[in-house]
Amino acid sequence: MATVILGICGSIAAYKAADIASRLVQKGHEVHCVCTPTALRFVTPLTLMTLSRHPVISSFDEETSGWVPQHIALAQKADLFAVAPASAHTMACFARGLAPNVLTSLYLANRAPVLIFPAMNTLMWEHPATQENVQILTQRGDRIIGPAEEGTLACGSTGKGRLLEVDAIVSHISALL
Ligand SMILES: Cc1cc2nc3c(=O)[nH]c(=O)nc-3n(C[C@H](O)[C@H](O)[C@H](O)COP(=O)(O)O)c2cc1C
Numbered sequence: 001m002a003t004v005i006l007g008i009c010g011s012i013a014a015y016k017a018a019d020i021a022s023r024l025v026q027k028g029h030e031v032h033c034v035c036t037p038t039a040l041r042f043v044t045p046l047t048l049m050t051l052s053r054h055p056v057i058s059s060f061d062e063e064t065s066g067w068v069p070q071h072i073a074l075a076q077k078a079d080l081f082a083v084a085p086a087s088a089h090t091m092a093c094f095a096r097g098l099a100p101n102v103l104t105s106l107y108l109a110n111r112a113p114v115l116i117f118p119a120m121n122t123l124m125w126e127h128p129a130t131q132e133n134v135q136i137l138t139q140r141g142d143r144i145i146g147p148a149e150e151g152t153l154a155c156g157s158t159g160k161g162r163l164l165e166v167d168a169i170v171s172h173i174s175a176l177l
Contacts, residue, residue, distance in 0.1 A: 002177045003030045007083035007103045009090045010038025012154035013119040013163035022051040023170045034103045057102050071102050075109035082173050085119035085163045088130050095133035114142040117169055122159035145172050
């Protein structure tokens with residue numbers, strides 16, 4: 001059994017994280033969902049907590065359970081740091097070392113392998129800023145998997161940008177554990 005941090009960003013695909021968490025728990029892993037503040041506009045902590053069987057972490061204000069900051073304690077016990085869906089904004093924070101929220105702070109404190117599953121509009125994905133961030137993260141050793149080459153996007157258009165299928169994400173995570 002491994003300890004998995006599942007980061008969740010503000011994307012329309014955030015609801016799929018509930019399924020990912022559930023599938024990993026069924027495989028016997030300890031899953032801790034860490035949401036950006038925006039992710040909570042798309043998915044509820046109650047759903048994620050119930051399926052992951054652990055409280056959801058989304059704010060520094062909740063860090064009252066011990067003297068070691070919760071995000072640091074979690075980073076120290078993680079076997080894998082996965083983010084699905086990963087937004088353009090959070091990937092930019094990761095690339096540049098910005099830590100405005102718990103998920104981005106955890107990224108800096110984490111030393112476990114990092115798996116990033118992006119999801120965004122095609123134009124956002126193809127923007128040089130995003131591609132530059134992808135390059136920085138890849139060179140750092142983080143694994144960026146996806147987005148899907150084709151699919152219908154939240155904006156109604158089709159193209160590259162959708163989150164990979166849940167099955168594929170769970171397989172990639174399982175393969176690394
Ligand atoms: C309906 C809706 C869907 C969105 N989907 C995405 C998305 O799939 N990917 C993305 O990068 N941003 C998406 N955004 C924009 C992000 O929510 C926004 O950039 C936010 O600042 C991301 O914050 P976070 O990275 O801290 O979660 C979406 C916004 C809305 C209103």
